[in-house]
Amino acid sequence: MWEVRGKRWEKRLLWNKAKKQAWHRGHGTPGTPQKHRIHRTQVLIIGGGATGAGILWDLTLRGIDAVLVEARELAYGTSGRCHGLLHSGGRYLVKDSEVARECYDENQILRRVAAAAIEDTGGLFVYLKGDDPDYAAQWAAAAKKADLPYEEIDVAEARQMEPLLSGNVQRAFRVPDAAIDPFELIVMNVRGAVERGAHLLTGSRVEKLLTDSRGVSGVVVKDMHSGESYSIEAEVVVNAAGPWAGQVAALAGISLEIAYGKGTLLVYTQRLNKCVINRLRPPGDADILVPAKSVSLLGTTDVAVQTPDNPRPSQEEINTLLKLGEELVPGLSSRRVVRAFAGVRPLYDPGESGRGASRGFAVIDHGKTHGVANFYSVVGGKLTTYRLMAERAADLVAAHLGVSAPCRTRDVVLPPPLDACSQGGDSSPLICECEMLSEKELLQAAEKLQTVTPEALVRSTRLAHGPCQGTSCLYRAALLLYREGYLSYEGALEFLRYALAGRWRGMGAVLDDAQAKQLELAQGVYLETFGLETLKNEL
Ligand SMILES: Cc1cc2nc3c(=O)[nH]c(=O)nc-3n(C[C@H](O)[C@H](O)[C@H](O)COP(=O)(O)OP(=O)(O)OC[C@H]3O[C@@H](n4cnc5c(N)ncnc54)[C@H](O)[C@@H]3O)c2cc1C
Incomplete structure (x- = not known):
């Protein structure tokens, strides 16, 4: 069980009351006050996306003192701009059965420990007339071999489940996909950690890595509200900056080959489907429709970009999504779209880019790979596997610190995002x-x-x-x-x-x-x- 109102949470409330009065007096945006500045920690994590939040939670459960530093706000990066699909693994089955298995296993774990952020919508993979029949056959064979619970159902049953589906559906498989709210998931991880003594610094950009004779020894953080910079000493620094991981690694003179794949999504004014609808073909544009609370999201595209900053949907991407979405669900191109947004995939697969790049992840010990001790990077992966990425990173960090406590994030239920x-x-x-x-x-x-x-x-x-x-x-x-x-x-x-x-x-x-x-x-x-x-x- 989590502590609903831990001491730290209460302390923050008190501080918030003081801050509230300052705002009331018209003092403008306050920076993190000096008395709340942290100057020393065992582990400093850079990046308040799902990966960084997951690492904070994991380390805290092992009794390790940790601080999460986020340049903007929690979920500002790719995690807050994604499709919100808790993959069952089906999408990766043919290309990479290991990633598919990871997704399925994590899907099952998260349903237990993060149920408050998940809606068990279920999912369908549908093969449309005209798509590659060999791929569908390969997919069905791979599902059988992997022994994952994907079940072929009658097309009539699929159409009963999703009446808006195209009349061209020729095969349908039921899979345990689900919808996951990335904002809530991240808040739950951070809240759980903060209630147990961890620290969160938002609006705080890491601008420099400090080094001494032993390797990385801390960071210089810029408070984005006050403009002031200050140092935080740390025994270990973990780079979980998603698509910005290359920029953070560069602060230590390390070159990380991150490929940036921009994906655009369309948000419909209504929830159009009950379960996640996937098009059964090699991963391509506009082949997933995810129901998310009161709306549905159609996506995505994959366009190589030069920078992770300010991704914007292009008109061409929007037109492609509408055209291809129409093939999956007729009428989709004339339904009301409320907005489009884009995110950047942090792909780590030296030598490959775009949809050819692996959706797997890597935890890099820069002491071993680049001679820069006390510094780790977690790169690649996806929202669905954030917990596993965090576990692998925390295993290495704990071993480095000589802490033998095992990972507990498979079993400890996360607190809800806000008090209900x-x-x-x-x-x-x-x-x-x-x-x-x-x-x-x-x-x-x-x-x-x-x-x-x-x-x-x-x-x-x-x-x-x-x-x-x-x-x-x-x-x-x-x-x-x-x-x-x-x-x-x-x-x-x-x-x-x-x-x-x-x-x-x-x-x-x-x-x-x-x-x-x-x-x-x-x-x-x-x-x-x-x-x-x-x-x-x-x-
Ligand atoms: C369009 C799209 C759709 C997707 N859909 C899905 C999906 O449905 N399911 C799924 O499983 N995966 C999906 N993914 C992949 C998934 O969203 C990402 O792999 C995952 O969210 C990455 O999380 P992260 O924490 O590693 O990175 P991010 O969420 O990007 O977090 C990194 C954070 O680091 C911060 N930061 C950067 N530099 C600094 C610094 N110097 N100092 C402090 N902080 C810094 C940033 O502000 C950011 O908040 C999708 C990706 C895209 C692009």
Whole structure:
């Protein structure tokens, strides 16, 4: 069992109260205060995605003192921009049966320990007339050989499960896919660790690795809110920076061959399917439709890019997704898409790139490979295998520190992402109807944040992530946060500016004429009413 309100959590609440008063007095965004700065730890982990959060949780359960340092907010990187599919392994069955097995095993473990972030939707692999029949046969044979519980079912049964499926489906297999919420998963890992004494620093970019005669001895962190830099000594530093892992390794003069594969996803205004629908063919564009809470996500593409920063969906990718999605689910190209977004895959497969690159992962001990001791990188992989990646990394780190405690993340159930207000009788009004977020939940999230930034609020609550994309909730949220003292007047406007820019950028690319007019009206109302004219330049 987890501690629902550990001492550290309470301490943070007290600090938040003080901070809240400072905001109320209009002092602007506070940086991490000096008294909360950490100057020494056993292990410092760089990167607040699923991998870094998983490592923090694993090390903490082994009794190792650890700090997670994230440049922006939790889930800012690829983890927060992915499809949210808890793979059953089917997608990798033909190309890499080992990765397929890893996915299946992790799928089963996560259903036990992270159930609060998972919806057991189940999944289908469907073979369409015209696709390569040899691939379907190979896939079916590989499934049998791997002894994974994939079951061929009648096409009629598949169509009963998913009535919108194409009439061209000729074979269908049922698989244990599921939908997983990456935001909740990460928060659960970090919350569990923090409640047991670990530390989280968000808005803190690692800018330099410190070294001494023994190897890496710590980092220099820049507080992105105050602009100040300071050092944290660490016995071990773990690089879990996802697609930025190459940049972090370069701080130690190490060259890591990370390939960047941009993937774009479309978000529909409605939930169109009950289970995950996969197209049974060699992995390609637009072959997975995932139901995610109140919406469905179609993806992805795979485009080689030069940088992991600011991935944007291109019109060409959107057109490809709509065209190919139509083959899987007729009518998909004319259904209302609320927004498009993109993420960058951190692929580690020296010599290969794009879909040819392995979805496997590597934990690199740079002491052995590059002569830089006390420094490890965790690269490649996927959300589904984050726990296993964390376990392998933590095994090496624990051995390095002489700690013999074994991994416990297979068995210890993670705490829920937020206290469930509704269970305690949350009668406060809804602030975001699409995501069913109440006023109380929003304030509770603000209370728990280390620094109340617009980015942190939107990411931790999923405010404005539903079909209306913030049109009817953001001004109410800004007002509430201002009234309750979490945001100053300027902070509330900044919150609106940040949240609206993010939503509108994703919407602009996918609208038809009528929708474009609606967006223009919403923009007019917001820009005029709140005097946010400068926002136009950010779109
Ligand atoms: C479009 C797309 C769809 C996908 N869909 C799925 C899916 O459905 N299922 C699945 O299993 N996998 C999926 N994946 C893969 C999966 O999302 C990633 O492999 C996984 O989320 C990577 O997590 P991570 O923690 O390693 O990296 P990230 O989530 O990118 O985290 C790295 C973090 O490091 C931080 N950082 C970087 N530099 C610094 C620094 N100097 N100091 C401090 N912090 C720093 C970043 O801000 C970032 O938050 C998908 C990937 C893409 C691109």
